[in-house]
Amino acid sequence: MKCDVYLNFDGNCEEALDFYKNVFDGAYEVVMRYSDGPPEYIVKGNEDKIMHATLSIGNDCEIKASDNFHMPVHKGNAYHVSILTDDDEQGADFFKGLSEDGEVTMPYNDVFWGGKFGSLIDQFGVQWMISSPH
Template identity: 60%
Template sequence: MTCGIYLTFNGNCEKAMLHYQDIFDGEITITMRYSEGPPEFSTPEIANKIMHATMVFGNNCEIKASDSFHEPLNKGNNFHVSILADDNESAYSYFSGLAEEGKITMPYNDVFWGGKFGSCVDKFGVQWMISSNAENV
């Protein structure tokens, strides 16, 4: 069994995935536009938008995403993408990249449960939790 994150964006999925690819040194393995899918799901307004994208990074990490195609997108606050980094240097780099032009909700720092942790909302409205264990700092 696997479990992953699927993010939906309001027309800026490609920009967001390229941003995440840069931060996590990832590889976008799938990019499918609405124009490549069934005609009933594509209109001229969204033909070039992302129907599905997959980015892989790290040790077996994956983010999947798409642009919304039929309803207005309501961003919620009931999810975070949680990343446990291999080391503190990587964790801080991820956090800094994600927080840039976003909002820091908890600065990246030592935490009482061990290791380091920080949370932020990136410039696309996605909430992130970045941590590194005490053993790998």
């Protein structure tokens, strides 16, 4: 079994995924635009927006995402994307990258349960938790 994160954006999916690609040194596995799909999926004026994309990060992690024009995107606080890094340095790099133009909700620092931890809301409104092992 595998569990992936699937994020929805309201027109800036490609910008967000390019940002995450840079932060995590990721690679695109799939990029499908609305113009690649059946005509009934095309939203006029948004043909070049992302219908589905998969970004690989690390050895076994993927972020999947799309621009969602079929229902409004409501950003909320009911979830975080949680990343467990290989070490403190990688955690610090990811946290610094993701927090660019975002809001730090808990600085990346030593925590009482061991290791390091921090949380933030990135510039796209996505909430992240970054942890490194103890």
